[in-house]
Amino acid sequence: MLEVSLRHRLGAFALEAAFAAPPGVTVLFGPSGSGKSSILAAVAGLLRPAAGRVALDGAPLTDTARGVFLPPERRRCATVFQEGRLFPHLSVASNLRYGLRRAPRGAAGPGFAEVVALLGLEALLERRPARLSGGEKQRVALGRALLARPRLLLLDEPLAALDAPRRQEVLPFLEALRDRAGLPMLYVTHALDEADRLADTLVLLEAGQVRAAGPLAALTARTDLPLLAARRDAGVVLPCHVAAQDPAAGLTLLDFPGGRLRVSWREAPLGQPLRLRVRARDVAVALPGVALSGVLSTGNALPATLRAVERRGDAECFLRLAVGESTLLARVTREAVARLGLRPGQAVVALVSAVSAGQG
Template identity: 70%
Template sequence: MLEVALRHRFAADGFSLDAGFTADGAGVTALFGPSGCGKSTILAAVAGLLRPQAGRVVLDGQALLDTATGIFLPPERRRFGVVFQEARLFPHLSVETNLRYGERRAPRGATGPGFEEVVALLGIGHLLARRPAGLSGGERQRVALGRALLARPRLLLMDEPLAALDTTRRAEVLPFLARLRDAARLPILYVTHALDEVDALADRLVLLEAGRVLAEGGVEALTARTDLPLAARRDAGVLVGCTVLAHDAARGLTRLGFGGGELLVPLRPEPPGSRLRLRLRARDVAVATEAPRSLSMQNVLPATLEAIAPTGTPHELFLRLAVGPTPLLARVTRDSAERLGLLPGQMLWALVKSVAFGLPAPASSRDGPPS
């Protein structure tokens, strides 16, 4: 487990950081928030690239930083792998030699994926003879990930590794990051301000604002909260963990199972049994007070209205719904809520178009079946 508690001010009237959180012994903890909230500062302090004025960084019981007792382990002794926005590959070396450099830095006896496994994992076998100048941005980042992983670090730190890539290249690299997450089986601290990266990769979320931690916890739980800045976004919604149950190619649909029942979504390529996580945006959920009939919407889910909350917009409200054990959010006008006479505890039907679902992201292989 990683434990972090940091305090630092850059100048008398400059940016002030006062943040603390924990991260599990495996999986991705995302530091998320707007630019300037302190994400990269925290990462630099954890890596040993910044010596904060006060704080502690502890990994698996070993203090790497403790200003109270004078402990400060230098970066090279922390055994952390760091991946930045720019790949920072050695330009005069081939891809293979760049990877072997990381491999040579691995301590004797350290466990982790070997060279061939990493190359296959990241799909870079055909690039081994090339030099970085002959690679696309996405390919360079995959090589940088491989080099960091081959050093067999205790902790992998990623500072917005996809921020310098265009939309196409980001979509190319995200699946490889998900595969790396599951294969590496080590803690990953991931800095981003892109919500789709959180959706695709994060197991745990640390939400930051102005150098402070607003909330931390499981990513699915935090996306369902209406009291956090996430809810102020127009794409606000919950993440729902699902399992692919079956495909109906003739109808162009895939049937997914989740804790509250089943969903029909546009045909997916994943085989039955695959785990997915998809974002269901609050603005794409409608409600009915009676069982609807003759609708084009494929998904009609019995739900309980748990709470009605403000959205920050005067004429709109959030409805927090429970579909079995799974929370959903619906964004409706205040007029609709009053016209329907909505009250907490009321039984409703949640209505969702099949095409409303965002692109599902691979869930961690550690996930069990939906509960």
């Protein structure tokens, strides 16, 4: 468990943030200038806050009230930045072994061969950084950090300097790192798709303050958080697994707690877990008994219960829909609510587009 409580001022910017990060991946999400990187620097020991406490598994790394401030090299926090910061004169193998040499004597952690396999670095070991793509450099930087056998991995927008194809190249390795390494991570980003795919816990930051913190699925289902709900891609993230593939139709069938969704093709084996962002603007509702043959040929019709109608501005509403154990959001007009006579507790059918639900 990572515990963070900080107060600090940098010029006109005031940081006052507190949160707890349980095991897994905690993503600090928010716009540029919200304080994400300052928090990461304080955890790493690169920033001494004016007041506050940082503790890892109960052991204080910083405690201004008690005069505790461990230097960075004693914190066992490995940091990966936007640029890989590899040694240009060393091969990939030598860069990786540099991390291994920095590991404390007797510290548990993955070995060289395990890290190379996990990050797909086998074909790169003899190359020098100048002959690597941006995505390859970041994978090597991740490997070097892992081999230092840290207690906590800090990632400061590690994909921000990469173009879209390179980002998509690295994300699966970060997912594998989350699922297989068992190392707690604090991850900074302003890209919602990275948060969707990686976060166990989400911390929303704005203007130096924590607006909300909690499990990813719970926060994405809230409509009172403008950082998420005001976005055009606002919607819930569902944990799913691949149930079937229909290559002829270009569709993948995903099971989630509450039903099954047909979505646009995902290259994934049967049984593989996936996270799916179901955008509120791609969910409509119908009353039971309405002819749905056209919808069924192009999308999904799921029995649901309308739990709440939440106004958003003068023209729109969020509908909160219970689909089995899961929650979906639908963004509809107030006119549609009145026309259909929608009210909480009513049985409805949730209509989800098959091709526009995006993978998290």
